Amino acid sequence: MQPKHEIIICLGSSCFSRGSKNILKTIKTYLNENNLEDEVFFHGQLCMGMCEKGPNMKIDNREFHGVNEENVIGILNDVFH
């Protein structure tokens, strides 16, 4: 099955130092618990060129800024429920 959605988390050094590694873990767990792993192509990317707004994430070409381990769940729920 082709993934229907794409999530990209910025793993560039600025976003990484602001915690994108933990956000990545939270997203992975979320996708697993909600059986979304086949539907979503989830991957990292290097600097997205908007470090000052980070940590940054994209879902299907929508940009999200200032993402953290808490608010990422709400963002995912909005998109996937």
Ligand code: FES
């Ligand atoms: S490191 Fe994430 S936008 Fe630059």
